[in-house]
Amino acid sequence: TVTDKENNNPVPGVSVKAAGKAAFAQTDAQGHFSIEVPEGVTSLEFSFIGYQKQSAPLNGASAINIQLESAASGLNEVVVVGYGTQSKREFTGSAARISSAVIKDAPVQSFDQALSGRAAGVSIASPNGVLNNPPVIRIRGINSISLSSYPLVVIDGIPTNTGNISTSTAVPNNPLSDIDPADIESVDVLKDAASTSIYGSRAAAGVLLITTKRGKAGKSKVSYDGWTGVTKAARLPELLNAQQYMDIKNEGVLNARILGGNENNPAVASALYFPSYREDGSLVDTKWYDYIYRTAISHNHTVSLSGGTKATSYYFSANYSDQQGFVVDNSFKRKAVRFNVDHEATKWLKLKAGGAYNTTFNQSQNTGSLPNSTFLIIGAARMATALSPNVPVYNADGSYNLNQTSGTLGMGNNLVTNTLFNAAALFDLSRYTSENEHFLGNVGATIKLLKPLELTTTYSLDRLRTETVAFQSAKLGSTAYSTGGSVTNVTALRNNWNWTSTLSFNQTFGRHHVTALAGYDVQKFENSSWGAAQSKASDDFFEEYQGSWGAITTSGNGLAEKAFISYFSRLTYDLDNKYFITANFRRDGNSALGNDTKFGNFGGVSAGWVLSEEKFFHSNTINNLKLRASWGRVGNGNLPGEYAALNLYSAALYGTAATWYISQAGNSNLGWETSEQTNFGVDLGLLDNRIQVEATYFNNDVNGLILSTPQSPSKGIPNNSILLNVGSMYNRGIEFSVNAGIIRKADFSWDASFNYTHVKNKVTALADGNADIIGYTHTSSETSNITRVGESIGSLYGAKTAGVNPENGRRIFINKNGEKVQYSAVVKSGETNWTYLDGTPASAISASDYYLLGNALPKWYGGLSNNFRYKGFDLGVNFTYAGGNYVMNGTRSTLRDQRFYNNHTGILNRWTTAGQKTDVPRVVYNDVISNGTSYPISDNVEKGDFLRLQNVLLGYRVPASLLGNSGISSIRVYAQASNLFLVTGYTGTDPESSSNGNANTTPGVEKNAVGQGRTYTLGINVGF
């Protein structure tokens, strides 16, 4: 009997060969086999795709039990490539495979969040800690400036919608979470052009090929996987308590009075902040964290059934997931079912079908963490640090403490007005949700025409309906108090279909093996969304759109379609299993491009040489040595709009009159962005492949970059930008990975894998004489990034500072001439705020004085995972790391904000006396310049290097003997912790934070966002 070492399940279809002789057998569904052993044979060889080859001595035994060990990275492992599969041996491109094991038990919402640090060249970062936020995925760097740098995600053959599809800036909605991670068999990452070019126009940022689980012939298997866990906020900054808050703010008030020359003016206050007391006389000292963050509880359950006969196999699963985020009110729920069926109708006809239907539900308050929400006054992360601690959350009568005019937080005895809301009331009085209903399915057939010829055709349907709802109450304390409450419902239908047909040829002529593939692919995306916003609730009872409201306007309307038509082919040839060559070609048409530029030709070639198969190659340590090289050209047509080439006029209203106005300045010559990628690699297998090393050099030249080229605002062009094919850049680097079976003993094993990527990004040309491109974070005043020729894309940008003047506590800035100027927020009438250090008036610092403050893209990153197994125990420890970049710690400017905001305890080091050396300027009430509140300053730029313990997991497999006749074949329990610690010199919440999400030109900015949580889970896997 042949069983899987990991789960003791029988393995059908294993080849059993008598060593050196022709005798051959295969295991059946129960893993049994019988073989007639020829004379002289002393051992049998067992081999099967995905397992390590094993041989067993006969010793005259009549029955043999073999446990096959999965080949985590064996050469016969299958690599899923575009429109087919290849064995790793014959694969000459560059790809990485991530197996189901690392995904299925991860406490995540979508599988892509679990891939962090698992593959060389693939950088995956969580931009914030809000549930179901799309991660920032970069395969070999950022490969575009204006177009999406998110890889193409292909699920069982159909390229699908990615990114955040919610229409609300409060609640994110990543449609990839519609797939139960436990349903995924493998994720294959195609990295080089020779591999991706078969996806032509959409592959420039790499391709993720998702293969879901399918049944295998044999006994039906039932499994249950479940986990439950808790998540807490991590690395929250320490804030001033009520007394410290009042002291610091009043010091600022007094300083402003003095600096303004009002020291003896009784009309100007010297203190504005005064304590509030509870009924028992104790000082009010509110910890706003307690009302914004929480300990969140989550659980997730998947049941699956799989099995089949020789002709028909099936996989069925159901999933229920209920997860909470550590920000109050943040939750994620998924209910999903999937079936996959394979049937061999006749010898020449195979049918295949699959489908998944699910609903997912996302709910979140506005955290200020999603792109374009950084400065929203309802952002929870900023409220958590900024709200005044010396006022209560609730009044003595239990009602919310509110300003009776505006509904913002009541300021107690403080004599200032607060523009922020009472978080507890706000959360209670508003709701933001985004809910998906998603069917993703396909039917296909494979017909064997003649022996080497196969025709495969697949039709896939991806139909996703999303309903995004925002509700704000009419009650005092809600943001919609002044409008009498409001509710906005937007429904969006994303209908995406894809029809692919391929003809493949596979033949061996003696020493020559040839495969060929030709195909036709057509895909269409039809997006339609519509909705309405209502306000003025007829009674504050109404919280739903269907209630009674007094005013209504449209919201979220959109209607667009986009189509791709593609012809593609692949030819592979190998000689003697030693020399391999693959060529791809694709011709792509994209409806979004200019009339004469819709079609583009893409393709690539790759070659490999298995040096270790050569007669002259002798090595006892190196058992496999393969050299790889590839070159390819892929395109990027992931345009932000469906009609980007057109000059468009839209209609609106001027009062009651109908209007038309230019809404888009298009570019009729808009063509493909192309990237030419060259790749050299070597694969090494050492010590019987126990150590496998892969090293790859890559060079990706991106040309004809489509730039959202900034136009002078005085031209009055919509959004001040036009898409143009100008500019070029490159990403160059190396990838290195080692997989090692360090110890492989019966009772104990230790496997480790390490990967490292070094990538250098450099912009080599831009539009209009290489004009810089400025990146903004949410508002036009936050000029946080710059894309400049000779530098890496989206480098940090802002005013350069040179510490604090010890003489007077003023922040020193460096102007464009390199001169030092100092700033005082308050001066006497007739004086200027900006002066040179000798006191003479200076010009204010403006954008023309800004400097490039550091590269925002990590130069190196990777992961280290260790898996230990001791008897029934398994331990996995997975680290991720990245660095070589700088992060704009914009949150620090908020933590030092000199308005009514509470501050970080670091403010206590502020300048107070002449001669004092400190990095915190003198506090001056309402100073919005010195600490980077108005625009970014270099003082807040920090190194982003970090090492994170991404995941640690300890599992225990209950011995089969204990399970007896229960019918249960295996039980494994485990405990897991995620994001357990972070080693970094970065003082913000998280160096991987990105306030601008996936945006290419504005990376590396952390501003007013919630960091990543820390999660502990307990789980169980049961097999029947």
Next chain:
Amino acid sequence: CSQDELLNTEPDTSITAGNAFTTPSRILGLVNGAYDGVKNASFYGGRYLLYLDVRGEDFINITANSFTGFESWSNSYSSGSNDINNLWGAAYTAINLSNILIDGLSKSTGVISDSLNKQYVAEAKFIRALSYYSLVTIFARPYVEDQGASKGLPLRLQAETTSASNDLARSTVAEVYTRILADLDDAEAGLPDAHGSALLNTTRAHKSTAIALKTRVYLNQGNYARVIEESKKLVPQTTAPFSTTFGVQHKLQNIVTVFSSDYTTTESILSMPMTDLDSYTGQSSIAYIYNTNAEYYLNPSGIFGDAQWGSSDTRRSFLRLSSGRYYFQKYAKPSPFLDYIPVIRYAEVLLNYAEAAARTGNTDLSVALLKAVHSRSDATYTFAEDALGTEANLVNTIWKERRIELIGEGFRSNDLLRTLQTIPAKGSSSLQAAAVAPSAANYIFPSPNSELLTNKLF
């Protein structure tokens, strides 16, 4: 074939440029679209008015919120300020919409009549002139300082729809004024005496609208003779009652009516219309900022405390007392904020005329005009003899009247700048704004970063 069909998609919710000037109703839509550009929230949708008012000394800020004009109030803006960048962008968008209109109309034949074509061009030029005037008075040094010799604005007169010509040097202030006045002269010639309805007479430019704006522009240049010349067209009388005698018969109305129940009386020469489907909410609406969210109150030592603004003055009804502070509620409707935003009123023309008359020695006319404006809101008020006695005192009284009459309509700080007066200090016990002398850099708005970064000739 189906492949062409799949790849040659066109949107169903907007039209391509080639279809824009193809029907009369679309061309009319483009005209209205240009007005709608002026109605941008950052422009005459309201916030431009807010910036200009709160820069002056008549309001006190409470919230220190840079998103609701605090930087304008405290004159502490920088090139990166949202107020600065958004206003610049909105005004130039309106300019480009009118340039596109002028360009398209010059190429359009046979779709609309020649006379309608000429009228639309005139409306486009009016919009362009209004937008340039609004920009040049806040982003450039006052004309009267050096007769317009300072650097002004990039003068964009061509339709911009491509990536060409990002770089354009600034014309001088004088050149910008010359263009504004030339456009307004053209507009006056091409505009109709009146449109078909009171609503259109208030929301679209007619002959008087161009003339009225000219009185404002000439006043900014200190060219009193021309102010008088243009004013006479709208105010032919020398004694009250005053009214226009051609086209729309502009005259003063009940001021409460003008701001609360009928936004389209003959007093309103141009206003931005607000409807349920086309209005602003939250911080985009000045009604929200002034009244609903009460972020500014009347400076007790500003015009509010002046004797000229008597307690029986109807215009006091635009103030609301709450916790000892007077809040401004000329725009008093709660959400949805449907109060029209005034751009030009007949009352302003009378005061422009009065000031020019006073400056040119025609005291009787000047006083008559001044009294017409004041007495319609406070019939029993008598001006002190001294207040009307000398030219300087009379002008000073007219300025005060402007502050009372036009408060919240975007005049105060420009009235200081066009006469090269210091912007006075103001403040409460918690927030102070220092005085700004004419020599100070922040006497005018700084050039916006967004332009500095993209226009190399700026």
